[in-house]
Amino acid sequence: MNSEVQKTDTSRSKHSKPKLIWLNISVFSLTSAIAFIGVPLWGYFVGFDATHWIVTLLCIGYCGMSITAGYHRLWSHKAYETNRWIKLFYAIGGAFAVQNSALHWASDHRIHHRHVDDNDRDPYSAKRGFWYSHIGWMLREYQASRYTDYSNVKDLQRDPIVMWQHRNYLWLTLTVNFGLPIFIGFLHGDVIGMLLTAGFLRLVISHHTTFFINSLAHVWGKQPYSDRNTARDNGFLALLTYGEGYHNFHHHFQNDYRNGIRWWHFDPTKWLIKVLSWLKLAKNLKRSDETKIEMARAEMLLNQTRKKVMHFSLPNKDELLDSLKHEYEVYCAKLAEYYSVKREWVLAQKKQLSDNCDAQSVEIKHKYQQIKALVAQHKENWLNYNKQLKLALA
Ligand SMILES: [Zn+2]
Ligand SMILES: [Zn+2]
Structure with missing residues (x-):
C-alpha cells in the first residue's frame, strides 16, 4: 500500500469523518426494510409455501458457501486449487451475495490478516467496536486507498474468472439478484413472494451471517491457539457461518483449507472442499503441520x-x-x-x-x-x- 496515501487516510480519519458511501447505505437499508416489512406483510395477506422456504435456504447456502469456499479459502488464502467451472460457480454466487467483487474482497481480507486489530489499517478492526467491525466499516470511505490499490492481490489479477467478475460485477449482481428469484418465482407462480424471500430476505440473512465473522468471531469465544489478536473460536457461530466460527485457529493457520480441524467440528466449507477433491475438482488442499x-x-x-x-x-x-x-x-x-x-x-x-x-x-x-x-x-x-x-x- 502506498504509504503517502495511507498516511493521508489515517490523518483524515483522525480529524474528520470520511465520506459516506450512499450506495452501500441504500442497499443495506432498503434490503433490510423490504425483508422486515415486506416479507411479514406478504406472508400475512398472501402467504408462502414450502417451496419459497426451500428455495430461500438453498440460495442462502449458495451465497454463503461461495463466500467461504470461494472468496475466502480459495481466493484470499489459496488454501486449495480448483478448476474454472467451480471458480465461475463461486464468482456468480459471490455476486449473488452482494459482497463486492472477489478481487476487492480478497484484498480487504488480506489486509485484515496482515494488520489485524490495527485501527488504522485493518479494514474491519474489532478494536473499533462491534458496529464498526460488523457493518460500519462499509458505510464510510475509511482507508480510501483500499478502493483503488490492489497491489496485494496481484496473483488474483492473473485469474481470468476473478477479473471477469470484477469488470462485470454490477450487471452480474443485478442480473442474478433479480433474475434468479424472478425466474424461480415465475416457474412457481409467485414472482413477488419469491423475490421477497429468495431475493431480499435471503440477502439480508446472508449479509449478516458473513458479517458476524468480522464482528462476533472477534469478541465471543475461546482462544486456544493464540491471544496475539482478538480472533476467537466459537462452535455456535460456526453453525451460522459454514464453519468460519473457528476463527482463532484460522487467524493462526490461515492457509489451512479447514477452519474446524476436528472431524466433529461443524465446517461444511471444509467438507465441500474435501468432496470436490474426491471428485477430482479440487487439489493441493493445504493442511497445517x-x-x-x-x-x-x-x-x-x-x-x-x-x-x-x-x-x-x-x-x-x-x-x-x-x-x-x-x-x-x-x-x-x-x-x-x-x-x-x-x-x-x-x-x-x-x-x-x-x-x-x-x-x-x-x-x-x-x-x-x-x-x-x-x-x-x-x-x-x-x-x-x-x-x-x-x-x-x-
Ligand atoms: Zn478475522
Ligand atoms: Zn481469512
Missing part, C-alpha cells in the same frame, strides 16, 4: 497458566514457573518425536511397506503405536499439571 497446531495449543496453555502464577505474590513463584516451563518442554519434545514417527509410518504405508510380513514395516508400526500411547499420556499429564496448578491458585 499437526506438530505446530498442538504446540500452539500447548504454548497458549503455558501462557495462561503463567499469567495466573504471575498474578499472585507467592514465595515459590520462580520455582513454579521453572517447573511449568519444564513440563511444557517435556511435552513439546514428546510431541515432536510423535509426529516424526507418525510421518515415518505414513511414508511406509504409502510405499506399501505396511504388509505384516515386511519386517521394517512391522517395526515402524510398533514404534508408532508405542509413541502414540506415550504422547497421549504426556498430553494428559500436561493438561492435569496445568489444571492442578490453576486449582491450587484459585
Whole structure:
C-alpha cells in the first residue's frame, strides 16, 4: 500500500469523518426494510409455501458457501486449487451475495490478516467496536486507498474468472439478484413472494451471517491457539457461518483449507472442499503441520497458566514457573518425536511397506503405536499439571 496515501487516510480519519458511501447505505437499508416489512406483510395477506422456504435456504447456502469456499479459502488464502467451472460457480454466487467483487474482497481480507486489530489499517478492526467491525466499516470511505490499490492481490489479477467478475460485477449482481428469484418465482407462480424471500430476505440473512465473522468471531469465544489478536473460536457461530466460527485457529493457520480441524467440528466449507477433491475438482488442499497446531495449543496453555502464577505474590513463584516451563518442554519434545514417527509410518504405508510380513514395516508400526500411547499420556499429564496448578491458585 502506498504509504503517502495511507498516511493521508489515517490523518483524515483522525480529524474528520470520511465520506459516506450512499450506495452501500441504500442497499443495506432498503434490503433490510423490504425483508422486515415486506416479507411479514406478504406472508400475512398472501402467504408462502414450502417451496419459497426451500428455495430461500438453498440460495442462502449458495451465497454463503461461495463466500467461504470461494472468496475466502480459495481466493484470499489459496488454501486449495480448483478448476474454472467451480471458480465461475463461486464468482456468480459471490455476486449473488452482494459482497463486492472477489478481487476487492480478497484484498480487504488480506489486509485484515496482515494488520489485524490495527485501527488504522485493518479494514474491519474489532478494536473499533462491534458496529464498526460488523457493518460500519462499509458505510464510510475509511482507508480510501483500499478502493483503488490492489497491489496485494496481484496473483488474483492473473485469474481470468476473478477479473471477469470484477469488470462485470454490477450487471452480474443485478442480473442474478433479480433474475434468479424472478425466474424461480415465475416457474412457481409467485414472482413477488419469491423475490421477497429468495431475493431480499435471503440477502439480508446472508449479509449478516458473513458479517458476524468480522464482528462476533472477534469478541465471543475461546482462544486456544493464540491471544496475539482478538480472533476467537466459537462452535455456535460456526453453525451460522459454514464453519468460519473457528476463527482463532484460522487467524493462526490461515492457509489451512479447514477452519474446524476436528472431524466433529461443524465446517461444511471444509467438507465441500474435501468432496470436490474426491471428485477430482479440487487439489493441493493445504493442511497445517499437526506438530505446530498442538504446540500452539500447548504454548497458549503455558501462557495462561503463567499469567495466573504471575498474578499472585507467592514465595515459590520462580520455582513454579521453572517447573511449568519444564513440563511444557517435556511435552513439546514428546510431541515432536510423535509426529516424526507418525510421518515415518505414513511414508511406509504409502510405499506399501505396511504388509505384516515386511519386517521394517512391522517395526515402524510398533514404534508408532508405542509413541502414540506415550504422547497421549504426556498430553494428559500436561493438561492435569496445568489444571492442578490453576486449582491450587484459585
Ligand atoms: Zn478475522
Ligand atoms: Zn481469512
